[in-house]
Amino acid sequence: MSAIPDFLSHLNPSQRQAVEHFCGPLLVVAGAGSGKTRALTYRISNLVMRHQVNPENILAVTFTNKAAREMKERIEKLFAEQLAQQDHGKALELLAPQQQTKLRSQVYKTITKPLWIGTFHSLCARLLRMEIEKYQDEKGRKWQRNFSIFDESDVQSLIKDIVVNQLNLDDRKFQPRSVRFAISNAKNQGWNPQELEANQQDFRGRVVAQVYSKYQDSLAANNGLDFDDLIRVLVQLLKQNGQVLGYWHQQFRHMLVDEYQDTNRTQYDLLRLLATNGTDTRNFKDWEHRSVFVVGDADQSIYSFRAADFKILMGFQQDFGDGLPDGDTRTMVKLEENYRSTENILQVANELIDNNTERIDKILKPTRGAGEPIYCYRADDELHESDFVIQQIRTLEQSHPELSWGDFAILYRTNAQSRAFEEGLVRWSIPYTVVGGLKFYDRREIKDVLAYLRLIVNPADTVSLKRVINTPRRGIGKTTLDRLMNAAQELGVPLWEMLTEETAVKTLAARSAKPILQFVEMMRHWQGQVETQSAANIIQGILEDSGYVRDLKNQGTDEADDRIGNVQELQNAALQYAEENTDESLPSFLANTALASDLDDLDEKTTVSLMTLHAAKGLEFPIVFLVGLEQGLFPNFRSLEDPAAIEEERRLCYVGVTRAQERLFISHARERRLYGSREPAMPSLFLSELPRDLLQTNSLSAIPSEPPHSAMSPGAKKKKMPNTHAMDWAVGDRLVHRGFGLGEVTHIFGGGNKICLAVKFPGIGKKIIDPNITVLDRV
Ligand code: ATP
Ligand code: MG
Numbered sequence: 028m029s030a031i032p033d034f035l036s037h038l039n040p041s042q043r044q045a046v047e048h049f050c051g052p053l054l055v056v057a058g059a060g061s062g063k064t065r066a067l068t069y070r071i072s073n074l075v076m077r078h079q080v081n082p083e084n085i086l087a088v089t090f091t092n093k094a095a096r097e098m099k100e101r102i103e104k105l106f107a108e109q110l111a112q113q114d115h116g117k118a119l120e121l122l123a124p125q126q127q128t129k130l131r132s133q134v135y136k137t138i139t140k141p142l143w144i145g146t147f148h149s150l151c152a153r154l155l156r157m158e159i160e161k162y163q164d165e166k167g168r169k170w171q172r173n174f175s176i177f178d179e180s181d182v183q184s185l186i187k188d189i190v191v192n193q194l195n196l197d198d199r200k201f202q203p204r205s206v207r208f209a210i211s212n213a214k215n216q217g218w219n220p221q222e223l224e225a226n227q228q229d230f231r232g233r234v235v236a237q238v239y240s241k242y243q244d245s246l247a248a249n250n251g252l253d254f255d256d257l258i259r260v261l262v263q264l265l266k267q268n269g270q271v272l273g274y275w276h277q278q279f280r281h282m283l284v285d286e287y288q289d290t291n292r293t294q295y296d297l298l299r300l301l302a303t304n305g306t307d308t309r310n311f312k313d314w315e316h317r318s319v320f321v322v323g324d325a326d327q328s329i330y331s332f333r334a335a336d337f338k339i340l341m342g343f344q345q346d347f348g349d350g351l352p353d354g355d356t357r358t359m360v361k362l363e364e365n366y367r368s369t370e371n372i373l374q375v376a377n378e379l380i381d382n383n384t385e386r387i388d389k390i391l392k393p394t395r396g397a398g399e400p401i402y403c404y405r406a407d408d409e410l411h412e413s414d415f416v417i418q419q420i421r422t423l424e425q426s427h428p429e430l431s432w433g434d435f436a437i438l439y440r441t442n443a444q445s446r447a448f449e450e451g452l453v454r455w456s457i458p459y460t461v462v463g464g465l466k467f468y469d470r471r472e473i474k475d476v477l478a479y480l481r482l483i484v485n486p487a488d489t490v491s492l493k494r495v496i497n498t499p500r501r502g503i504g505k506t507t508l509d510r511l512m513n514a515a516q517e518l519g520v521p522l523w524e525m526l527t528e529e530t531a532v533k534t535l536a537a538r539s540a541k542p543i544l545q546f547v548e549m550m551r552h553w554q555g556q557v558e559t560q561s562a563a564n565i566i567q568g569i570l571e572d573s574g575y576v577r578d579l580k581n582q583g584t585d586e587a588d589d590r591i592g593n594v595q596e597l598q599n600a601a602l603q604y605a606e607e608n609t610d611e612s613l614p615s616f617l618a619n620t621a622l623a624s625d626l627d628d629l630d631e632k633t634t635v636s637l638m639t640l641h642a643a644k645g646l647e648f649p650i651v652f653l654v655g656l657e658q659g660l661f662p663n664f665r666s667l668e669d670p671a672a673i674e675e676e677r678r679l680c681y682v683g684v685t686r687a688q689e690r691l692f693i694s695h696a697r698e699r700r701l702y703g704s705r706e707p708a709m710p711s712l713f714l715s716e717l718p719r720d721l722l723q724t725n726s727l728s729a730i731p732s733e734p735p736h737s738a739m740s741p742g743a744k745k746k747k748m749p750n751t752h753a754m755d756w757a758v759g760d761r762l763v764h765r766g767f768g769l770g771e772v773t774h775i776f777g778g779g780n781k782i783c784l785a786v787k788f789p790g791i792g793k794k795i796i797d798p799n800i801t802v803l804d805r806v
Contacts (some may be wrong), residue, residue: 033112034069034105038062045322045360046070050080051314052347054287054359055322056339058391059376060367060687063322064645067283068098070320072105074281075138076116081140086279088150090286090645092622095145102142106134119403139403140609143279147294149622151257152176152483154643155264156618158271165219168247171200171262173532173614175251175481175488175620180469182253183207185490189241194234201234209235210242210415214255215334217293248521250487258293265300276304280317286645287323287343289335299346319347325387326380329641329679341387349446363390367647369398371721372691376684378718383674403695403714403724408705409655412696413447416652419692423650430460436636438646438683440661444638444654462638468620468768471598472579472590477620479569480562483553486520499578501542507535562616563601570594640683651687653680654693656711673712680713693717709802756784756798763804767794 035043045055045066057063073081089095104119107130111119119127141148155162159170169315177185185204190196209232212222219245224236244253252260265272279301284290290298302319302576303311321343348358365373370393377391405410420435437448445461452459468477475498478491486492497503511532515525525531526547532540549572556565570576576594579587604619606610636648655661657682661680666672684691699708767788774785784796796803 034072034109038066038069039362039364041360041362042066045320045362046073047077048318048320048360049074049664050318051318052319052343052358053321054338054343055143055360055362056324056387056389057322057362058324058365058389059682060365060373060647061329061362061391062364062366063324063362064098064285066362067285067320068101069105070099071142071144071283072102076106076109081137082277082280083143084280085283086150086281087145087283088147088285089144089290090146092146092149094285094645095149099139099142103131103139106138106616107131107595108136110134112469113535118681123412146622147297148254148257149618151261151297152618152622154275155252155257155261156614158264159260161268161271162260163267164243164260164263165221166247166248169472170247170252171250171487172668173250173485174324175249175491176257176618177249177251177253177490178247178469178621179254179270180474181251181490185245186238186242189238189245192235193241201231205236206238207370210239211255211332213239213440214259215291215293216254217259217296235549248487250521255293256264258297262293262296262300265297266305269305272300272305276301283320284321286327287321287326288325288337288340289323289644290339291334291336292339295339302347311347317365326383326389326678327685328642329675329682331675356745361389363392364394365391366394367688369393369395369684369689371398371400373686375401375717375721376681379684379716380681382716385671385674399690399691400721401691401717403722404692404695405710405725406696408696408698409444409700410451411648412654412694413451415694416448416654416692417451417457419455419652420650421455423690430649431633432635433633434649435651435652436638436641436643436646436650436686437654438638438640439685440640440663440679442639444660446538448637448654456524456624457635458633459635459637462636462642468503470590470593472594476566476569476594476597477617479553479573479575480617481522481559483550483565484617486523486550486554489515489522492499492522495573496543496546499574501574503542503546504539507539507543510535515705516604524773530769539614546623552742557613559704561601561605561611562612563598563605564613565613566598566601570598573653573773590645640679643686644682647686647688649687649689650692651690651693652684652694653683654694656680656693656698656714657699657708658711660699660708661711663712677713677716707801756782762786762804763806764788764794764796764801769806 035046038046039062041352042062045053047070048070055063055066067087071085074085074610075082087095087098089098094470107127108119110130110133111117111122111127114130115122115126119130122130145153155174156172159172159174163169183203186207187198189434190201190203190206208224213220213236217409219225220236220240223239224233227233227236246256251803265275282298282302284298298319299308302317303306321340323337323340325337326338328335328340344358368376373391373393380386404412404415406415416437420432422433424430424432437445439445441461449459449461468474475495478494481488481491482495493508496508509526512522514531515522519523526543532543535543552569553565556568560568576591579591600620601611601616604616608615659667662673662676666676691712694709695714696708699706756775758772759774761769761771763769766788767786770786770788772784773787775782782798784798786796788794
């Protein structure tokens with residue numbers, strides 16, 4: 028496969044320059060939809076095809092597991108295409124189906140399977156499965172390679188237990204969620220509990236550090252890691268052990284990272300260590316046979332709440348470029364053509380993001396026609412907004428035969444907004460998927476079966492053991508369990524060891540001991556199958572023999588039937604996993620399910636997608652609805668007083684706008700019921716920043732020509748008047764309302780501070796307005 032690949036013709040000259048880059052560091056910066064991800068994918072193919080790089084030496088990081096799968100498919104197709112031309116002299120699709128399959132499986136075996144493509148988390152989990160036994164934490168504790176990966180709900184309950192039961196603290200003051208968040212932040216900085224403590228000035232901070240320390244004790248006792256640890260522990264291991272680092276430094280000669288603007292410090296440390304073998308990046312000269320290739324867009328950095336820092340992207344050239352100045356073309360390529368969106372959509376995106384101060388200026392040139400105007404809709408409330416969106420979807424789907432449900436996406440700021448749309452979609456029988464709703468793997472029955480599986484693989488996993496020992500009920504009482512648990516803690520061993528040790532169970536009355544011994548025997552039977560049986564077979568054994576399904580059947584409710592369906596679906600997932608992967612073992616399947624993120628369950632071909640803007644990163648849809656553009660919702664109320672936070676919200680809006688290929692609809696409501704209360708809503712600051720000549724609306728005056736609160740926006744032009752005091756109004760006053768435009772006060776109701784105004788708006792009519800809650804500008 029050494030011929031010059033003809034797929035380079037699918038690229039523009041700058042993309043080609045990036046793709047043909049061989050060794051040394053390279054940063055590709057460009058706006059949304061300019062083909063960064065495409066360039067990264069093609070570069071992997073080019074390294075193998077043209078430079079004969081062994082696929083095992085390539086490590087590529089994507090933002091979601093789904094993106095990783097897509098990237099592998101894309102590479103497989105490029106290679107199969109190339110082989111079809113080379114071996115048969117014709118295009119892949121002209122070959123007989125068996126020949127196509129044969130070519131693809133040959134490519135899979137030799138190229139795509141050996142590539143290391145995945146998210147930071149999945150790649151690190153894979154490396155830790157091989158190396159973790161060489162790691163030791165600051166207290167000298169060790170982990171085994173069959174470690175469990177604890178998900179968010181496991182973690183929250185561990186933390187709650189520590190706060191309430193071990194430290195006797197008030198969990199209203201130390202809410203497990205917020206303590207968890209602080210610990211996660213510390214981990215993303217690469218800090219262990221002592222380091223966190225050293226950085227705390229106040230009491231609360233020191234308590235959090237104490238919880239962190241106990242939390243690590245629990246994780247270690249369970250032979251478990253949380254998501255943040257997957258990266259942090261690997262980084263520490265590489266720092267501790269030069270031999271391990273040296274080995275992987277040799278292995279990963281070419282590293283590529285997509286969405287580099289959302290990298291955090293620990294992820295950056297990992298890259299740096301692997302690239303330079305621990306040498307200071309600026310002194311590292313040995314680029315002859317290796318490369319670091321990152322692509323990103325600082326304007327799309329939207330994960331600062333997870334410690335992502337786009338300054339890492341901004342510093343890339345200084346860091347890796349041997350001190351070359353910023354903008355030096357030896358280490359940077361800019362892409363300037365946008366292939367995704369129509370010109371109108373693009374112009375709206377460009378003008379919006381231009382209001383941010385903290386950014387690298389860049390050009391984004393359209394390659395497509397002007398397209399339709401952007402439609403901005405003002406709804407009365409959230410139900411009306413949902414009616415509008417669904418009406419548009421139905422009309423477009425009916426009038427454009429080329430469109431299917433999968434071509435539509437509804438994007439919102441917070442998950443809670445999905446409900447109104449879901450109700451409407453159900454009413455019209457339109458199939459939809461809520462990305463990031465209750466995940467399949469978060470459902471109770473699925474977590475139960477997974478707990479069985481985790482315990483089989485990792486008997487030290489006491490969290491899982493406690494979950495399943497009496498699920499379904501086996502008559503193992505709480506007092507019995509507490510006794511065994513105390514004994515285990517006394518001896519400092521996992522609970523499992525107390526169950527298997529004859530003596531501990533023997534101290535119990537026969538009636539209590541019997542179900543425990545039966546449970547242990549059953550588990551041992553499955554543990555004996557881990558090496559020889561596939562994950563799907565073991566799951567089938569559990570469903571049949573644990574009594575779990577029998578118990579659900581006995582319940583005989585619709586809900587129980589649903590649960591049975593779901594656990595069977597888990598078995599299907601294992602079967603499917605076996606088809607797609609050569610390693611069909613239980614440990615491998617388990618690692619895969621633990622890392623299946625909420626962004627991965629998108630069935631984009633056949634259903635309308637509903638998701639938050641954060642989940643939409645990197646994706647594209649022909650028709651996009653960007654909903655809920657209201658002050659306090661989007662931008663989010665927490666950002667309103669903080670200019671830097673407003674800039675991040677604006678980047679989020681930019682991400683939303685740039686997902687659209689053909690049509691973009693934006694909407695806002697005048698009133699919204701959210702989190703239980705109904706509130707009047709003001710149009711979002713961002714609406715006032717969009718170019719009016721490209722917008723069509725159902726009411727022009729709905730879009731303010733000036734931002735509602737310009738003090739919040741560094742990019743805004745002039746400071747606006749705050750709400751005038753209620754008592755200052757008089758009949759005959761003229762004012763501007765953000766929704767209705769220019770009006771005149773005709774009547775005043777009430778007295779003192781509690782007044783309402785009757786205002787006449789030409790062309791609209793009279794409206795009753797409460798000046799205490801509505802921003803009105805006197806003219
Ligand atoms: P984002 O910033 O949103 O992640 P991106 O820069 O990664 O976007 P891609 O997703 O790689 O952009 O590309 C956007 C769209 O443009 C895709 O549909 C892609 O197939 C297409 N595309 C990319 N490069 C070209 C090209 N040279 N010619 C035609 N289409 C292209
Ligand atoms: Mg991309």
